[in-house]
Amino acid sequence: MRGLRSLGLLALYVGAQGVALALSLPFKSAGLASTSNPNSPAAPIAIIVAIVLAPLLILWFTRRKGAVATLRIVLLVAIAASLNLTLYYTLELLIPATQFFPPAEAGLYFDPAATLAASIAVTILLALWIEPQWYVVDAAGFLAAGALIALLGISFGILPVFILLIALAIYDAIAVYRTKHMVRLADVVTEMRLPILMVMPSSAGYDYTEAPSITAQRGTPVEEREAMFMGLGDVVIPGALVVSAFIWLPTHPHVLGIGANLWAALAAIAGSLAGYGVLMRRVSSGNPQAGLPFLNGGALVGYILAYLLLFHSFGLGLQLNL
Numbered sequence: 001m002r003g004l005r006s007l008g009l010l011a012l013y014v015g016a017q018g019v020a021l022a023l024s025l026p027f028k029s030a031g032l033a034s035t036s037n038p039n040s041p042a043a044p045i046a047i048i049v050a051i052v053l054a055p056l057l058i059l060w061f062t063r064r065k066g067a068v069a070t071l072r073i074v075l076l077v078a079i080a081a082s083l084n085l086t087l088y089y090t091l092e093l094l095i096p097a098t099q100f101f102p103p104a105e106a107g108l109y110f111d112p113a114a115t116l117a118a119s120i121a122v123t124i125l126l127a128l129w130i131e132p133q134w135y136v137v138d139a140a141g142f143l144a145a146g147a148l149i150a151l152l153g154i155s156f157g158i159l160p161v162f163i164l165l166i167a168l169a170i171y172d173a174i175a176v177y178r179t180k181h182m183v184r185l186a187d188v189v190t191e192m193r194l195p196i197l198m199v200m201p202s203s204a205g206y207d208y209t210e211a212p213s214i215t216a217q218r219g220t221p222v223e224e225r226e227a228m229f230m231g232l233g234d235v236v237i238p239g240a241l242v243v244s245a246f247i248w249l250p251t252h253p254h255v256l257g258i259g260a261n262l263w264a265a266l267a268a269i270a271g272s273l274a275g276y277g278v279l280m281r282r283v284s285s286g287n288p289q290a291g292l293p294f295l296n297g298g299a300l301v302g303y304i305l306a307y308l309l310l311f312h313s314f315g316l317g318l319q320l321n322l
Contacts, residue, residue: 005228006280008200012142013230013276017239017269019146020153024243026093028154038248039157039319044164047152051233052171055185062188072192076128079140079195084121086147091117132193134208134227140195145235152236153243158317161244165296168237176290183288186229187213198235201227214288228283234291238272238299245303249317253310260310264303271302 027033035043061067091113124143127136156164175182189196190213199208206226214229242265251259275298282289307316 005200005202009198009228009230010273010276012138012145012198012200013235014269014273016142016145016149016235017242019142020149020239020243021246021265023090023146023150024154024247027089027150028247030089030092032089032151032154034151034155038155039159041159041163043156043160044167048164048167048171051168055175055181058188059181059184068188068192072194073129075192075194076125079128079144080121080125083124083140083143084117086151087117087120087143088113090147128193128195132209134199134201134206137193137195137197137199137208141198141232141235144195145232145239148236149239150243152240154247156240156244157248157319158241158244159319161241162300162316162318165237165241165292165300168233169290169292169296172233172290172292176288182290183214186231186288190214190229196232198230198232199227200230231291234295237292238268238275238295241296241299241303242268242272245317249307255310263310264306267302267306268299269302271305272296272299274298274302 037043058071061071095112095116124136124140127133128140152164153161172182186197190211193208201208202225208227211227245268246261246265249261249264251261253260255263272295275294275296278298279289279291279294282294304316308314311317
């Protein structure tokens with residue numbers, strides 16, 4: 001049963017990378033990159049600082065009476081707003097453009113993408129608020145992950161992504177194994193039923209609203225646990241290298257009709273999957289595990305090997321632009 005749950009999480013992981021690759025070029029063409037200098041080594045610093053501080057702020061805030069309920073509402077609204085924005089840009093690529101109604105002077109129009117994006121975001125918000133079952137949480141997390149990976153990859157070149165992955169892998173290891181505040185955060189997120197954790201149960205009838213905390217499950221053998229969990233960051237962060245390789249590396253040389261940039265991206269996915277396999281073996285011990293050292297490390301190794309084979313250079317595409 002644990003194998004099926006691992007495969008379920010694996011499907012969400014790979015699926016999110018695929019969605020991100022599909023969205024990356026349209027997102028870049030639409031000008032959605034968050035930085036004008038993608039090769040600056042300082043580009044990822046703000047994100048690293050935000051990722052380090054956010055868990056500490058959440059844990060500090062939840063110590064106050066009634067804070068969990070309030071924070072849950074705030075985060076749900078923020079998640080819904082982010083989904084609305086990313087869904088809009090995604091759907092704008094797929095469905096007809098804005099329709100204007102005569103007379104033109106009246107300024108009346110209908111935007112199908114905006115309407116559908118808002119409808120989906122509100123539906124997910126209400127579902128997460130009223131009945132946050134595991135499939136709702138996973139659906140919201142999956143949509144968010146695909147868009148976030150694409151946005152990170154088009155915003156950062158290879159060097160900034162290397163810095164991002166290495167820094168966050170080190171931080172994740174410290175936060176899980178040393179300070180252990182990431183384990184406490186996982187308990188808080190589980191209590192709030194937010195799409196910051198991917199959930200894969202043993203059966204479709206699993207009731208996530210009644211799930212015990214991750215800490216409470218620690219004494220239960222892994223095979224007997226009702227669900228496995230993976231942080232959304234474990235999906236998004238290594239995926240940034242996948243999209244960055246696809247966007248910023250040259251397409252030549254072609255191998256078997258596939259561009260070198262896509263080969264490097266696929267190698268990063270393959271490397272992260274190897275890291276995922278090692279991670280799942282460690283998870284079987286029953287103790288919380290830091291995912292990013294394995295996933296980021298695997299993605300970096302896969303990318304480096306592919307780059308060396310494809311371009312016969314030790315430059316690794318690490319362009320520096322201050």
